[in-house]
Amino acid sequence: MNRRMIVASFATEEDILGVTRAAHADGLKIVDVYAPYAVHGLDTAMGMKRSRLAWVCFAAGMIGAILKLWFEFWTAGVDWPVNVGGKPWNSLPAYVPVTFEVMVLSAGLVTVFVFLVISKLKPGKSPVLLAEGITNDTFVLAIEQEDATFDPVRVRKLLERFNVRSISERYGEEVS
Amino acid sequence: MADSTVVLRPPLIDGNKTFAQVTDDVCRGMEGKPTPLWWASFLTAFAVLLLGAAAVAYLVTTGIGTWGANRTVGWAFDITNFVFWIGIGHAGTLISAVLFLLRQRWRTSVNRAAEAMTLFAVMCAGLFPVIHLGRPWMAYWIFPYPNTRGPLWVNYRSPLVWDAFAISTYFTISLVFWYVGLIPDLATVRDRATEGLKKKLSGIFSLGWNGSTRTWSRYEVVYLLLAGLATPLVLSVHTIVSWDFATSVIPGWHTTIFPPYFVAGAIFSGLAMVLTLMLVARKTMRLEEYITIRHVEVMCKLIIATSGMVGLAYATEFVTALYSGNPYEQFAFLNRAFGPWGWAYGIMVSCNVIIPQLLWSKRIRTNIAIVFIISIFVNIGMWFERFVIIVTSLHRDYLPSSWADYRPTPIEIAILAGTFGLFFSCFLLFCRFLPVIAMAEVKGVLNEGREPAHGHGHAEAAGKRAGLPAPTGALEGARG
Numbered sequence: 001m002n003r004r005m006i007v008a009s010f011a012t013e014e015d016i017l018g019v020t021r022a023a024h025a026d027g028l029k030i031v032d033v034y035a036p037y038a039v040h041g042l043d044t045a046m047g048m049k050r051s052r053l054a055w056v057c058f059a060a061g062m063i064g065a066i067l068k069l070w071f072e073f074w075t076a077g078v079d080w081p082v083n084v085g086g087k088p089w090n091s092l093p094a095y096v097p098v099t100f101e102v103m104v105l106s107a108g109l110v111t112v113f114v115f116l117v118i119s120k121l122k123p124g125k126s127p128v129l130l131a132e133g134i135t136n137d138t139f140v141l142a143i144e145q146e147d148a149t150f151d152p153v154r155v156r157k158l159l160e161r162f163n164v165r166s167i168s169e170r171y172g173e174e175v176s
Numbered sequence: 177m178a179d180s181t182v183v184l185r186p187p188l189i190d191g192n193k194t195f196a197q198v199t200d201d202v203c204r205g206m207e208g209k210p211t212p213l214w215w216a217s218f219l220t221a222f223a224v225l226l227l228g229a230a231a232v233a234y235l236v237t238t239g240i241g242t243w244g245a246n247r248t249v250g251w252a253f254d255i256t257n258f259v260f261w262i263g264i265g266h267a268g269t270l271i272s273a274v275l276f277l278l279r280q281r282w283r284t285s286v287n288r289a290a291e292a293m294t295l296f297a298v299m300c301a302g303l304f305p306v307i308h309l310g311r312p313w314m315a316y317w318i319f320p321y322p323n324t325r326g327p328l329w330v331n332y333r334s335p336l337v338w339d340a341f342a343i344s345t346y347f348t349i350s351l352v353f354w355y356v357g358l359i360p361d362l363a364t365v366r367d368r369a370t371e372g373l374k375k376k377l378s379g380i381f382s383l384g385w386n387g388s389t390r391t392w393s394r395y396e397v398v399y400l401l402l403a404g405l406a407t408p409l410v411l412s413v414h415t416i417v418s419w420d421f422a423t424s425v426i427p428g429w430h431t432t433i434f435p436p437y438f439v440a441g442a443i444f445s446g447l448a449m450v451l452t453l454m455l456v457a458r459k460t461m462r463l464e465e466y467i468t469i470r471h472v473e474v475m476c477k478l479i480i481a482t483s484g485m486v487g488l489a490y491a492t493e494f495v496t497a498l499y500s501g502n503p504y505e506q507f508a509f510l511n512r513a514f515g516p517w518g519w520a521y522g523i524m525v526s527c528n529v530i531i532p533q534l535l536w537s538k539r540i541r542t543n544i545a546i547v548f549i550i551s552i553f554v555n556i557g558m559w560f561e562r563f564v565i566i567v568t569s570l571h572r573d574y575l576p577s578s579w580a581d582y583r584p585t586p587i588e589i590a591i592l593a594g595t596f597g598l599f600f601s602c603f604l605l606f607c608r609f610l611p612v613i614a615m616a617e618v619k620g621v622l623n624e625g626r627e628p629a630h631g632h633g634h635a636e637a638a639g640k641r642a643g644l645p646a647p648t649g650a651l652e653g654a655r656g
Contacts, residue, residue, distance in 0.1 A: 034387040036195060037360070037619040043393035051397040057405075075320060075329035084333055097338040097416055101345040104409045108349045108402055112356060115398045116383065119391040125384025127363065134387040135364040137195030137619075 004145040005031055005170045006152075008159045009131045009138050013039050016139035019162040020045040023143060026158065031142040034134045057111040064106025069099045130170070142170075188282050188621045191465040195619050202361075202613045203368055205461050210608055213460060221600035228594005231587050232307055240310050242587045248580035249570045253588040254304050255420075259562040260445070261301035261595065262343065262417055263438075266410055267446025268294025269350055272357070273406035276399070282474055284617035285466045288361075289457060290450045291354040292610075296602040297449070298347045300595040305339070307591070335419040342416040349409055353402045356395075359385050360616040414442040421565070428508035428569030431496065437489035444482035444528070445558035451475050451551040453603065455544055457612065466613050469542050476541045479532055479554065486561075487529035504574060512568040516581070520564050527557020 010016045013035075020033055020042060030046045076082070077089035087094075116122065131140045143155065159167060193201070210218075235242050245252045268290040275283040306312045318340040320330045330337050363385035366378035385391070418438035421429040451472070458467040497509040513521050531553045534540050541547065572579045606612070 033389040035389060035392060036364075036387060037616040038392045038396050039389070039620075042389050046389060048390065048393055051394045053394060053397045054401060057401045061405075071320070072332045076332050080326055080329060082331065084331055087333055091333050094333040097335075097412070097419075098332055098341045100412060101338075101341040101409075104405050104412075105345045105348060108352055108405050111398055111401050112352055115394055119388075119394055121359070121383035121385065121391070123383055124380045126379070127366075127382070127384045127386040129367070129386050133196075133367075135360070135367045135385070136199045140387075 003031075003171075006143045006145060006155060006159075006167060007130050007140060007170050008143070008164045008167045009140045010162060011137070011139070011165055012163075013139070015162040015164075016141065017041060017045055019141055019159060019164070022158055022162070023141065027149075028155065029144040029146055031144050033142070034130060034138075034140040036133075036135055036137055036139070039139075053111060053115060056114050057107050060110035061103045061107030064110075065099050065103035068102035069095060072098065131166075138165075145169075187623055188468075188470075189285070189466055189618060190468050193465070193622060195622070198615055198618055198622070199364055199368070201463070201466070202611045202615050202618075203365065205607065205612065206365070206609060214604065214608060218601065218604045221597050221604060224593050224597030225601050226594075226597070228591050228597055231590035231594060232303075235307060235587055235591070236312060240308070242585060244583045244585045244588060246580050246582070248573060248578050249567055249582040251570065252567050252582050253563075253584045253592065254308050256559070256562045256566050257592050257595065258301050258304035259417060259438075259566075260559045261297045261304070261599075263414065263442035263445040263558060263562075264449045265294045265297035265301060265346075265350075265446065266414060266439075266442035267450045268292070268297075269346075269353070269406050269410040270443050270446065271450065272353060273403040273410065276403045277407060281621045282471055284614055284621050285463075285468075285471055286450065286454055286475075287617070288354075288357065288610075288614040289453065289606075289612050291350065291357070292606045292612075293450060293453060293603065294350050294446075295347065295354060296599045296606075297446075298343065298350065299602070300599050302343060302347070303595060303598075305336075335416065335423050338416045339420055342413045346409060346413045349402070349406055353406055356398060356402065357614055357617075358610065359383060360387070360395075361611045361614060363387070364615055365611065411439055414439045426569050426573075427502070427504040428497075428512065428565070431493060433489060433493050433496070437486075437493070440482055440485035440489060441528075441558060441561060444479065444486050445555065447475060447479050447482060448551045448554035448558070451479070452548065452555065455548045455551070457607065459544075461607065461612065463613065466618065469544075472544065472547055473538075473541045476535045476547060479551075480535050483529060483532035483554075487525075490525065490529065507572075508569055511572055512564060515568065515572065517564065517568045517571070520560050521568070524557055524560040524564050527553045528561060531557075 008019070010019065016033065016035065017039065020030065023030055024045060024047050033042055033046055035042060072095040073090060076091070076095075081089050129135075130142055131138055134140055141159075145152075156167065189198075191197075243253065245254070268287075271283050271290040272287040275287075306315045309315055318330060318337060321327075359382055362378050362382035366375060366382045369375040369378055415435035415438065418434035422431060422434040424430060454467050454475070455472070458464050494509050494513070497505045500506065512518075531550055534546070534550060540550075567582050571582055
């Protein structure tokens with residue numbers, strides 16, 4: 001992937017929110033915005049849609065619970081039924097606690113795993129940091145320079161309106 | 177600039193910190209050489225841990241007969257300690273999950289350490305059922321796996337099986353929750369580290385985190401989902417622990433009040449332990465500006481609330497027993513309060529219900545030394561609660577000829593001490609090697625960057641109020 005980016009860094013949450021909204025409204029192509037903490041509203045400011053991870057979580061929980069419930073019936077009622085105090089083979093209320101625990105376990109583990117996969121996070125991956133101090137106190141906006149319509153002067157003006165600290169250009173880097 | 181009035185929240189963190197200062201303050205404890213105090217505490221805790229390990233080794237090689245438990249009092253010290261530790265392990269998830277869902281932003285200063293405490297407490301708790309087996313190397317038989325004995329499966333109607341699933345799920349989800357919260361902070365540690373091993377390890381475990389908003393956005397959703405999952409989980413775990421007792425037919429155990437009673441007690445004891453550790457940590461690690469007097473006060477109020485719930489449960493179960501018309505039930509409770517173990521019942525009621533009432537006074541809530549002492553009393557009281565529930569319900573059963581007494585042996589006491597050694601060793605290692613305060617979350621609750629550009633004076637003024645809630649957004653300074 002060979003692309004040219006403008007990388008601008010800012011010092012405060014207010015500035016990064018403002019510049020991201022302005023850049024998005026201006027039709028600039030935002031590659032990504034980097035922040036030391038989760039800034040509320042930054043994802044919507046750069047035009048991101050709501051994550052669908054909640055559905056992954058729901059599905060994983062349902063699948064885990066159904067499989068576990070089936071397994072409990074199968075082991076206790078079919079494969080080797082053991083008479084415990086004359087209770088019925090299909091003691092559904094007694095199966096609820098373990099089913100619930102397995103539902104929570106599968107929903108939690110699958111959600112985190114899917115999150116790591118789609119965010120391309122994995123152990124030992126070397127991070128691509130566009131500026132120093134992103135994990136400390138710096139907010140960074142990365143804008144892709146598209147060919148025809150891109151006007152560097154106008155973009156620079158837009159960035160300066162929000163107290164930009166530094167602007168640099170980067171080429172052909174794999175980000176996020 | 178009269179039109180630039182924005183209502184700011186009163187600062188949760190004192191000292192008008194910048195983002196970089198937060199990073200420096202939290203990382204300082206992990207850099208440089210450990211202090212002599214740290215070494216002294218760690219070596220003491222580790223020595224006690226070794227004592228416990230020796231006691232467990234003796235227990236396993238000799239047998240359960242080294243305990244004071246007998247045919248009448250079949251469950252005693254071991255299960256008491258199990259319930260005690262698992263209860264302590266409930267506050268971490270309460271603080272990190274329940275308070276997150278309730279939008280209690282003060283939690284950001286204490287949630288990391290409270291979650292770590294949860295993990296270590298659950299580790300201590302898990303030890304007791306395993307050593308109670310007598311043959312702990314067969315502990316994995318509790319899980320259903322294809323085996324050469326049939327396969328013979330586990331009995332899903334047994335609360336002990338539910339317990340194994342509940343606690344292992346709780347540990348796993350708490351660990352994942354804690355680790356997910358750590359990832360951004362590990363990236364901060366990675367980017368600060370210069371030396372080899374620390375840089376390498378934080379590099380591996382921070383998973384290539386680069387602060388991307390695309391990732392942050394999903395991360396927030398994952399965090400919310402995990403909080404939503406952990407909240408019912410935390411309620412289910414102690415409910416299931418209480419079913420270990422409530423599904424039996426022992427007078428004093430066989431009651432429907434047990435699940436809420438146990439959950440309230442667990443949260444109560446866990447908060448007390450969090451408070452104990454927080455007060456020590458803020459002092460020794462110089463974190464007074466992060467864990468402010470306001471945090472201590474809020475925790476004290478939660479302790480009053482849960483103490484009230486626990487007191488209500490004590491009264492309710494007593495009245496229910498007396499009103500039941502069941503002579504065995506009535507005897508169990510009268511014996512509990514006025515029998516040979518009446519003194520333990522007295523400790524339980526005074527430490528858990530009476531002493532915490534002192535916290536209604538603001539002067540006491542803001543006096544760190546007294547709050548510390550009260551939190552220790554609650555820890556003691558909650559240990560005795562479990563002891564009273566377990567031993568006094570058993571030692572005088574239906575048949576007076578089989579009544580027996582119970583005395584813990586030195587081995588049992590050494591094992592209990594050993595779990596404290598394990599708990600504090602782990603906690604001290606955590607304080608030394610991981611960021612004890614969730615930096616990325618604390619930065620999110622600072623007022624920095626949310627103030628109007630012209631009003632730099634006001635935040636200092638608000639910060640000097642030593643964390644007492646400023647009545648309205650401390651913004652007067654910006655209006656000039």
